Amino acid sequence: MALAGTAYDYEIENGSKSMRFASDMLKNYPVLVPESLHHSSNSPQFYPIGHYSSIPTIPINKQFKPNLSLLHFLSGRHLLRDELPFTLHDLHAHYLNGYLHIEPGIQTINGKIACMRCGSQQSFSKFSCARCQSSSCQYCRNCIIMGKVTFCSPLYSSSYKEKREETTTLQWSGKLSEGQKEASDAVILAIKTNQSVLIWAVCGSGKTEVLFHGLAHALSEHKSVCIATPRTDVVLELAPRLESVFPALTISPLYGGRSEPSSSFVISTTHQLIRYKDYFDVMIIDEVDAFPYNIDASLQHHVNKARKQSGSLIYLTATPSQLFLKQENLQVVRIPSRYHGSPLPVPTFKWVGNWKKKIDAGKAPQILMDWIKRQMGAKKPILVFLPSIKMVEKVKNVFDSHHLSCEFVHSEDEDRAAKVLQFRKKEIPILLSSTILERGITIENVAVAVLGAEDDVFTESALVQIAGRAGRSASFPEGDVSFFHYGKTTAMVAAGRHIRKMNQEAKARGWLK
Amino acid sequence: MSQQVSWQLLFGMKVTCCEACQKQLHPIRGEVCLKCGRSLQQMDARFVQGKHCTDCVRWGERGWKDVLIQNKSFYVYNDFLKKILARFKYRGDVDVGRVFSSSIHKELIRSYSFIDQVIPMPASPERMYERGFNQCEVWIEGTKFMEVSPLKRMRNEDKQSKRSREQRINREEEMFQLVDEANVAGKKLLLLDDIYTTGTTIHHAALTLKKGGAAEVYSLTLCRG
Numbered sequence: 011m012a013l014a015g016t017a018y019d020y021e022i023e024n025g026s027k028s029m030r031f032a033s034d035m036l037k038n039y040p041v042l043v044p045e046s047l048h049h050s051s052n053s054p055q056f057y058p059i060g061h062y063s064s065i066p067t068i069p070i071n072k073q074f075k076p077n078l079s080l081l082h083f084l085s086g087r088h089l090l091r092d093e094l095p096f097t098l099h100d101l102h103a104h105y106l107n108g109y110l111h112i113e114p115g116i117q118t119i120n121g122k123i124a125c126m127r128c129g130s131q132q133s134f135s136k137f138s139c140a141r142c143q144s145s146s147c148q149y150c151r152n153c154i155i156m157g158k159v160t161f162c163s164p165l166y167s168s169s170y171k172e173k174r175e176e177t178t179t180l181q182w183s184g185k186l187s188e189g190q191k192e193a194s195d196a197v198i199l200a201i202k203t204n205q206s207v208l209i210w211a212v213c214g215s216g217k218t219e220v221l222f223h224g225l226a227h228a229l230s231e232h233k234s235v236c237i238a239t240p241r242t243d244v245v246l247e248l249a250p251r252l253e254s255v256f257p258a259l260t261i262s263p264l265y266g267g268r269s270e271p272s273s274s275f276v277i278s279t280t281h282q283l284i285r286y287k288d289y290f291d292v293m294i295i296d297e298v299d300a301f302p303y304n305i306d307a308s309l310q311h312h313v314n315k316a317r318k319q320s321g322s323l324i325y326l327t328a329t330p331s332q333l334f335l336k337q338e339n340l341q342v343v344r345i346p347s348r349y350h351g352s353p354l355p356v357p358t359f360k361w362v363g364n365w366k367k368k369i370d371a372g373k374a375p376q377i378l379m380d381w382i383k384r385q386m387g388a389k390k391p392i393l394v395f396l397p398s399i400k401m402v403e404k405v406k407n408v409f410d411s412h413h414l415s416c417e418f419v420h421s422e423d424e425d426r427a428a429k430v431l432q433f434r435k436k437e438i439p440i441l442l443s444s445t446i447l448e449r450g451i452t453i454e455n456v457a458v459a460v461l462g463a464e465d466d467v468f469t470e471s472a473l474v475q476i477a478g479r480a481g482r483s484a485s486f487p488e489g490d491v492s493f494f495h496y497g498k499t500t501a502m503v504a505a506g507r508h509i510r511k512m513n514q515e516a517k518a519r520g521w522l523k
Numbered sequence: 524m525s526q527q528v529s530w531q532l533l534f535g536m537k538v539t540c541c542e543a544c545q546k547q548l549h550p551i552r553g554e555v556c557l558k559c560g561r562s563l564q565q566m567d568a569r570f571v572q573g574k575h576c577t578d579c580v581r582w583g584e585r586g587w588k589d590v591l592i593q594n595k596s597f598y599v600y601n602d603f604l605k606k607i608l609a610r611f612k613y614r615g616d617v618d619v620g621r622v623f624s625s626s627i628h629k630e631l632i633r634s635y636s637f638i639d640q641v642i643p644m645p646a647s648p649e650r651m652y653e654r655g656f657n658q659c660e661v662w663i664e665g666t667k668f669m670e671v672s673p674l675k676r677m678r679n680e681d682k683q684s685k686r687s688r689e690q691r692i693n694r695e696e697e698m699f700q701l702v703d704e705a706n707v708a709g710k711k712l713l714l715l716d717d718i719y720t721t722g723t724t725i726h727h728a729a730l731t732l733k734k735g736g737a738a739e740v741y742s743l744t745l746c747r748g
Contacts, residue, residue, distance in 0.1 A: 137617035138664060140651045147655075151616060158615040160655070 029091070029141035029162045030056035036106060039068055047102055058142035058162030060114040070108035076170075077104070084110055084168040086234065086274070086289030088127060088315070090157050093285070094166060101166065109170055115163035116148055126165055128153035128284055129311030152308060156284050167287045171234075172274070180226040182219075182255040188521050189345035190220050196343040197224035197324055201233070201292055206323040208298075208335075208342045212512050213328045213478020214452075216349035218251060221294065224324070225252070229259065233291035233321075234274040238283055238313055240303035242266065243450055244296060245277050252277070280309040286316035293317035294324040299331050299471055300449060328478060329471035329508075347516035351523035352487030354509050355480045357473070359502060362494045365461060369401070374408050378461060378494050382414065382440070385457040385490065391433060392440045392457050395448070395476055397465035402442050405461065409440065416440035419447065448475040455486040463493035463502055473505035540622045547603035551596055551747060558582070559722060560595045561747045582722065591729040592739050594719050595634070596747035597626065604746050608717060612658050620661045623745055627662045627715070630743065635713050638741065641668040644716040644728065645676040645699070659715045662745075673705030673735070674728060698724065699731040708736035713743055720748035 031042040032054035042065060045056045059065075080096050081104075094101065104110045116134070117126055124131045130152035139147030142162035149160040159165070186194055193209045200207040201224050211217040221237075228235050239245060242265040249263040262271035264278035269285065276290075280303050295303075295313060303309045317323065325334075335342070348354065362375035385392050396402045399420040406418045417438045419426045426446070433441040434453055441447075445467055458480045460468060468476075473493070480489025493502055516522050554563045558579035563571050570577045582588070598604060611620035631641060643659030651657060663669050676699055701707070714728055719742065729740040 135616075135618045137615075137656055137661070139655050140657075141655050149615065149617070151618060154610075154614050154616050158655070 028056070028143070029058070029164075030143070031059050031062065031164075032056050033062065036068075040066060041068065041106060042112065044098055044102060047099060058114075058139075058144060058147065058160075059112070059164045060116050060148075060161035062114065063117075065111075065113055067111055068106065068108040071106075074103075074107035074109070076107070076109045080104060081109060081168060081170050082172060084166060085170060085172055086168070086287065087285055088165055088167050088287035089285055090115070090127075090159065090163055090165065092157060104168075110166055110168045112164040112166055114161070115159035115165050116150065116161045123148070125150035125153060125159050127159050128156075128308045129315065130308055153284060156281070169288070178226070178229045178256050178259045180222055180255055181257055182222055184219060186219060187216065187345075187347065187349045187351065188519075189347050189516070190216055190349065193217075193220045193343045193345050194223050196341070197221060198227050200224070200322045200324055200341075201228050204291075204320055204322045206325075206340060208325040208327070208330060208340055209345065210330055210342055211326065211328060211345040212348065212354055213475060214348040214350075214354075214482040215328075215345040217296075217326050217328075217345070218248065219349075220326075220345070221324075222255060224292075225256070228292045229256070229275070234276075234289055235292045235294070236276045236278060236283070236286075236290040236316060237294045237296060238278050238280050238316075239296040240280050240300045240309070241297065241450065242279055245279055247450070248296075249277050280313055283312040283316040286312075288315075288318055290317045291321040292324070293321060294326065296326045297449060298325045299327050299329050299334065304331065329474050331471070344512075344515065346512040346519070347521040348482070348487070350484040350487050351521065352481065353513040353516065353522055355477060355489040355491045356509050356513070357477050357491040357493050357502075357506055359463070359498060359506075360492055360494050362461075362496060364496055365494065366401075366496075369404050369408055372408055372411060374405070374412065375461075375494065378459070379412070381459065381492055381494075386439060388457075390455050390457040390490070391436060391453050392459065393433075393447070393451075393453065393479060394440065394442050395458070395460045395468075396442060396444060397462045397467050399444050401462065402444050406442055409442070414440060416442055418442040420444040421446045445472055447479075448472050451479060452482050453479070454483045455489075456480055457490040457492075459492045459494060461494045463495040464497050464499045468499075468501060470501045470504040470508060473501060474508050477505065477509060544603075547601070549599040549601060551599055558591075558593060559719060559747070560593070561719075562599070565599075578722070582726065587726055587730075590733055590740065591722075591726055592741050594722070594725060594742040594744065594747075596719055596744045597623075597630075598746045600718060600720075600746040600748040608658075608746075612654065612717070615655060617656060617661055620658055624662045624664075627743070627745070628666055628668075631663075631668055631713075635741070635743070637711060638713040639710040640670055640673070640707075641713045641715055642672055642674055642728075642732075644714060644724065645672055645674050647676045647678050649678055650676075658717055662715065673701055673707050674699055674731060675702050697731070698727040701731060701735045705735060707732055709738050711739045711741075712737050713741045716742065716744045718746045718748050719744040 028045040030045045032048055034041055034043045042062060077100060080100060105112055113126060115126055117124055122131050123134060130150055133151040134148050135151055136146040136148050138145045139162060147161050149158055196207050197220060209217060209220060245263050245265045249261050253261055259275055260273035262273045262276045264271060264276060264282040269282055360377050362377050365375045368375055382392060396405055402418045402420050406416060409416045417429050419429050421444060432438045456479060458476060460476060477491045480491045481487050551562050555561060556563055556576040556579055557574045559576060561576055572580050607619060610616045641663060643657055646657050677697060712732055714725055716725060719725060725742045732740050
């Protein structure tokens with residue numbers, strides 16, 4: 011979609027009705043010239059840019075005075091014409107003088123058609139295109155929500171890199187735990203030597219602090235840095251935290267609805283990285299195992315395209331998948347202990363029989379009710395996870411009929427943030443949730459339950475994350491985690507083992523209080 | 524036979540929509556305004572006069588009575604169609620719009636055999652370049668109904684959806700013109716558009732055609748706002 015009031019609109023107003031190019035020669039270099047800017051007397055053949063299989067880069071002309079705001083806008087980016095608020099004339103001049111590159115949005119790679127922006131090799135369709143006048147112009151359906159890439163779309167990029175003048179120092183007086191310190195050193199080393207490392211840090215170990223010294227180092231060397239995450243919530247949480255410890259730094263948070271960066275220090279959803287190319291010296295991927303990054307190959311493509319292949323790559327997670335750990339040459343540093351030095355709460359399994367049948371009959375399992383009453387007696391906020399949105403709503407009705415004051419949240423709930431806030435303020439004693447809150451929620455002194463822990467949605471990593479909600483605060487390091495189930499599953503057993511192993515490792519290293 | 528298959532058989536089309544999506548499409552049924560095709564049953568009785576809605580009565584009172592003979596719409600415009608049309612028109616996912624091609628084609632054959640030419644609502648040159656296609660042309664692409672349009676839309680036109688109701692109805696400048704080689708004299712014409720909201724666009728297009736000598740102008744839209 012065109013940005014309102016951009017030069018792009020200007021172009022339309024001025025009668026440029028074509029997105030086709032002719033090939034020409036400029037000082038012995040083959041170049042492409044847009045139809046509307048072609049002035050020579052001969053009338054060449056114009057084609058959509060996808061027609062040209064290779065477009066050579068043009069060397070930088072030092073005599074040319076580039077428009078710095080254009081270079082700033084395009085630096086490291088990978089953008090469609092409609093995303094650039096500059097005239098076609100300006101863009102073309104920078105292209106001819108080597109300051110920007112153009113490439114076809116859709117190309118054939120090894121005999122397979124591919125979207126050069128999102129990397130998809132499927133889900134293409136055709137349409138009769140008014141821009142290139144082709145009756146069967148191909149477009150990519152996979153990334154269309156981020157703007158339409160067609161056979162006639164040029165993708166613009168620039169390898170020009172601005173020198174950052176500002177010097178940023180870390181202003182943080184906190185102390186790292188021993189586990190954090192070890193991981194922090196590994197992060198610094200990876201950044202210095204441009205290598206990869208996985209920081210496998212248990213929930214509540216304080217993984218953000220682990221990044222501080224590495225980030226300070228990267229900034230001192232003027233490296234471009236991206237912290238990528240599958241979840242918008244994390245972007246919104248992380249940006250102010252980093253701003254407070256790097257007060258002189260301009261941070262660019264990117265997420266759906268805010269897609270224009272103002273600096274080379276970016277905290278972005280993995281979706282938004284689609285508009286970068288070969289840019290970041292340091293790429294940090296938080297929650298590499300979280301949905302939808304773990305299942306969406308094009309998000310992985312975005313991250314890979316956005317980073318410099320010669321740069322460093324840092325993964326952070328509490329629950330890496332087995333597949334991920336099997337990668338060759340992956341260096342792994344574990345933080346098995348929490349920052350406060352108390353062990354992770356180990357879940358207890360409680361068999362409740364056919365609980366769904368009871369819920370359908372308007373009743374709740376007695377064991378669960380007893381547990382809830384105990385937690386309420388101890389004045390603990392209670393977080394209950396359920397396998398589906400439908401079940402969340404059903405259980406809410408049952409709790410209501412038992413006069414248990416509760417609220418529910420799920421992914422399709424628009425008031426989610428407000429309800430979580432109320433729960434945090436203890437205005438709501440019980441919060442029912444689908445797996446949506448399995449990550450990232452920190453409530454002091456919370457008691458955590460899963461009803462229906464045997465369900466397939468509760469994988470080992472989901473259960474470890476859920477258990478990781480409890481006991482995070484130094485004031486209440488012991489949390490109650492109970493899995494109410496109708497038959498133990500492998501995932502439940504594996505989650506219990508996972509947590510106990512981490513506690514053993516922490517103890518063996520002398521990191522538990 | 525599964526319902527998925529029967530849906531495909533019913534529409535006999537290449538691009539289909541799943542049952543979950545189909546359920547969210549609400550065809551206009553029952554008694555409708557004889558002029559604009561909106562459901563009279565779903566309206567407050569204050570806004571119904573006999574077989575017409577008061578909006579259409581007002582069009583008549585303002586001298587537009589014989590400009591448009593009749594509009595017909597397939598579906599009630601709801602949040603679902605709003606999303607679908609946004610993905611189709613603004614995002615440009617043409618395949619999403621093609622889901623409706625077959626039912627539109629069938630309707631043209633079934634109910635509009637007396638029509639001399641089907642005219643997809645033209646887009647202004649700017650809009651055409653911005654979107655890269657005309658959404659109404661997509662619905663008849665590759666069929667015998669696709670012909671050179673006698674109608675063109677003027678440039679520098681604000682987006683209709685950004686205008687207030689008053690601004691939309693009382694606009695005085697010409698929205699449309701006939702193309703130089705147009706010959707509509709004595710013809711029965713059908714305008715094809717995505718949505719009939721206040722009816723302003725369709726009435727102005729019809730007026731331009733009538734002024735050019737068209738005998739009768741009808742309209743068919745995907746939804747009724």
